[in-house]
Amino acid sequence: MRKLSELEGVSLGVVSNYQPCTAYSVRRELRNSPSSHWQASAGSVYPLLARLEAEGLVATKADKSDGRGRRLLRVTARGRKALKVWIMNGADEVLISSVTDPVRSRMFFLSVLSASKQSEYLNKVIALMESYLVEIRADLDSKSQHDDLYDYLGALGAVAVAQTRLDWLRVVRKRLSKTEK
Amino acid sequence: MRKLSELEGVSLGVVSNYQPCTAYSVRRELRNSPSSHWQASAGSVYPLLARLEAEGLVATKADKSDGRGRRLLRVTARGRKALKVWIMNGADEVLISSVTDPVRSRMFFLSVLSASKQSEYLNKVIALMESYLVEIRADLDSKSQHDDLYDYLGALGAVAVAQTRLDWLRVVRKRLSKTEK
């Protein structure tokens, strides 16, 4: 069986968690989830789910009671197995270290900016990180440990990492303002 | 001027930090950097740098003393400006929240695995995170604050985030082993 991409695995997982559901709701779930923000455009999700259906990982059933022609998705037995394989394949050296942070990437080249532009950039990024943290904290608070534990634990990780990134940015700002003097 | 992609910005930044350098060394730098792990295959880096050259952001000069036909890259004035714009554009809401962690993504769907498979997965991932942390800690230690401050601060962020992810995974493991009983 073919190896699933990240977006394919996540989409299959979303179907698994919310079935029966429509392709549209999968897309919305990916877009709205504040903790792992995929673009999940229509041009990717629909062909992707069609691909998974062609491979027998999901099955669709037309909902005749709906005039919009919605088609309800379910994960097949094959699909459940493929999801398990995808998860276990996530325990991979390369995948674990492949988390690229656009803020951190820019840090390495910050010296090309003037000192004032540097602090302008840092202040902006810190402000954005702060409001992002508020957003995902609210998301975490909305998730009870007793409702869906895995959802809660995932959101918990998102908050922890975002807090760490913010703390780090504050250290950077402090350190750079010291050098300036 | 066109908006640069993440890989384009990073590549331009690497040239800026190490100039004069070859396209090959840019590729190697991206591949070997443990803190922000791009694949940076030949098929992406060479066309990318050719693109940047065509737009006048980098300039190449043939090194006649080298039989391999190496071409040395430099950032032009236009390129330096484009790099500055790219960095400032990084202070963006969407970009900041776009950090997707493959380990965290999988957490939301972990319930499809049996309890024993769940702990097998977590143990594997934790072991990998531990050795990854050792690797980037060594990288951080190799970077002096007085040598290149920005390099040091970037690596510091990578270590902080990796440590947080590991701590989170340990919390998850503990929490799930409790539920099992």
Add this chain to the structure above:
DNA sequence: CGATGCATGTAAGCTGTTACATGATTGC
């Protein structure tokens, strides 16, 4: 003198984005 690393690139293919296109349903 052979393996590894340096150095440059191309071709095919997959994945994802942006923008477009259509129509039904629901809430105000």
Add this chain to the structure above:
DNA sequence: GCAATCATGTAACAGCTTACATGCATCG
């Protein structure tokens, strides 16, 4: 009745990966 949302998709394009292809330099 009108706007927002639900719902499905297509077409053109951009970007990156994998695999291929070539040849020089350096070290043991």
